[in-house]
Amino acid sequence: MTPITLLGLPAGQLFAVLGAGAALLTVLYVLKQQRRRVEVPFARLWQQVLRQSDATSLWRKLLRWLSLLIQLVLLALLVTALGDPRLGRGKAGRSLVLLIDASASMQAVLPAAAGPAGLTRLGRAKEQARALIAGLSGDDLAVVVALDGQPAPQGGLSYDERELIAQVDAVTARDTPADLQAALLLAEALLAGRENPTVILFSDGGFEEGALSGAPPGLQVRFQPVTTETGPAVGAAGNAAITAFSVRRYRRNRLSYEVLISLGWFPAAGPGGERQKVVLELVQEGETVDVQELELAPGVQEERLYPNLSGAGVRLEARLRLPGGAGDLLPLDDRAYAVLPERKRQRVLIVTRGNLFLEGALLAAGAGEENHLAIDKVTPAAYDAERAARYDVVVFDAFTPPVAPDAHALYLDPQRDGPFAIETDLKRPLITDAESAHPVLRWVSLGDVNMTRSSVFKLAPGDRALASMLKQPLIVAREQVGPGGANRRSVAVGFDLRQSDLPLRVAFPVLLMNSMDWFAGDVDDDLGSYRTGRTWRVPLAAARGKGARGGATEALQLTQADLTLPGGEVVPVPVHEGHALYYGQRVGFYNLRPAGLAAPLQWAANLADVTESTAALRPTLRLGGATLSPPDASQRAIRRELWPYLLLLALSILALEWWSYHRRWTV
């Protein structure tokens, strides 16, 4: 027998309401009813009539109690309806997660023969999901999950067809790759402990091989391909895509950029086939600056470089099209965007008695009239704190001022009583630990550096040990508020360059360049553009430009900023430790305007995902080595919600009572 469960008010409350209502009704019936008094001139006539009527008084008394019984039944029906009773699930009932692929490739338009004009793969998948929901059996419990970079359920598990259809309608396409494994883990969590856990995947099947490694144990996965009536839908001849659009600075001149564009041609019929002609345009601030006609080999990515670009904040857009106006499968990846990041010249003051290693390395790092570093040199005797404050970076070589300058600083072999406290000295130390993830030590290897001696620093709050020997810090990075209120960064190297072989290594100029970049606040990751489907961590300090005092501090104090999305919508985004956090879902240009900071920050986002650009349309899918079978067709059962039937019954009883009253049967 199918059990009944209550999803509305709990049974205890229902009984309380029923008891109170029944008691009230009974009291109203038992209490003598105050009747309206009507004067009649001659009651004797009425008595004669009523004498005949009294013959049926027993029936009338019964009618009275019957009326009470009907009221109690109506009350019971209404109270039960409040409990939202549902027919329980039989053993055949499934617990379903309808996984609808909303990744970028699902925006591919199906051919006209496959349905209405402009119908996308996602549109077809949603149609299929609706049809499946309409065919769910009475015992099937389901929830819809949108499968994109961050899979998320569109509502709760429900038996209600309308609720599930609404969940399907809420699924929208994202410009992100799909994270199938995360979605399967989510489905496993959603269906944990439920009968017959089943995932039905509505997708074009465009997943990386790594994502198809397998499904969580106990989870049955079915695959519903995006098909037409005659079989798998076949779109345009293929998809031409921009798979990468990157900007990078030159190592020597950090004020100039080069742009890398990666292109690919992915035939719909799969690998192989003929080369495809494409036209690539590069647009800078709305002006077309370059047009190239290329021929792409199928399945092979080709790269194009645009060197020596300059200009901070310039918007770049790459456009790819097929000759003759032909359309490809996925228009989304036919455009890519980038913004050349802002970068100012850094003024560097070296305080030294003379160090060719240092000066040479700085020259190699970009010093010179045309480059981004402008270097001045003074002796320790001529050092002046006021002058130092006019520079962006001060490098102290074997000299330590008693007070740190109001600028970023690099200390080489600092002395005692300086800004960095020295705990002890080590002779011939070896660097055993290096924090290579720190921007200063990126691409820097210190594993076999030799030195005669080194100071061991005592870490202060905010200090990070970049290199140490058995937990004894030898190189330390510090970030603190300077005398002028601005955020100031400094790096202290505990040994003298002249008593070490570090200057003879490639690591040294790289260390210097990294330090200069870190002081400037630049991180070369995703320079100018980000990839969708990831959480971006955008530094806000860049919004003020280098050298602007106070900008970093203000950014650190912010908790929220307004982000203008590519579509023009403005959303608030959280700011944490001077970085705006946002999960990117759309390609295009983004504009961040942090409150209190004058200049907005711009960047671009691109799909940059070969798997999505391949736009594969698979009729079958293999997961964990096994081919996924299509979902079962189910027979429609009665509605599982009982409250409409209870209300209908109550209304029927009321109608019957009304009819009998007017037929004078019950009066």
Next chain:
Amino acid sequence: MDTQASSQKATQAGFDQEFLKKLEYLHIVAKKVFAGRSRADRRTRRAGAGIEFADHRDYSAGDDLRYLDWAVYGRMNRLLLRQFEQEEDLHIYLLIDTSTSMRLGATAGQPLLTPGPDGRVAKLGYAAQVAAALAYVGLSNLDRVALYSFADGLREQLPSARGKGRIFKVFEFLAELTPAGQTDLLASVREFVQRIKRRGVAIVISDFYDHAGYEEGLNLLRYHRFEPAAIQIIDPREARPTLRGDIEIIDMETGELRPVTLSAALCAAYEREHAAYCQALCSFCTARGVGYIRADTDQPFDELVLRALRQGGFVR
């Protein structure tokens, strides 16, 4: 001054000039209708000073010797006294029921003749209009008209008077009627016949809702050689009730309570019962030569009076 005060009171009660005009019209119409057979006088068999021979009777000592029929004495040797029909005035007695049941249809604080929201007057108001009309016709015919109100016994009375000029006294009397008490027709009639020695037409204007029955009262009038007539005042609302649902009916006169759930079927049964009651009264009157008129208060009173006059037995 007296007449002026009476007129003023009567006007306040609704017996205004308009009403008077209607009565005058009734009088004229009545004259035309009954022309040739209607006279202002009426003969009785009382031996009196009339000129038309009526009968003989034995002489007894003390009789006026002028009326001895000497011719009969010559032929039959018997002393017989000639009797003549004596002409005398007709006495009309209007007995108006003022029991509580006659209050039906009255608007609180308003004179009896003031129509309610539905355009109808109270039963007692209607009875007063009918009584006024009959009295006017009677007074105009130079009959002697007296009015009595009764409920559980005789209450107010307006002694016999004649002549149209007395109509304002009639109005004043009628205007001061107030419904109260329980109907006891027998007790009222008994008191009436004991008080009134002059026989005449006794017109009972009532709803005849007497818990003890109306038969004995009407019979008593007959037994005392009055010529009774009955005008039954009925309010259509009591004849055809439209009430529905759970109510408690209360008798206006006895105060008796009775809970009842009124349905259309029950109301229809009551309607039949009420019609049977009225029919029983009608049959009772017809069988005994008592004039009977049913007066529904939604019927204009002047039409009713004309009907009553045509039907006869009321006023000639």
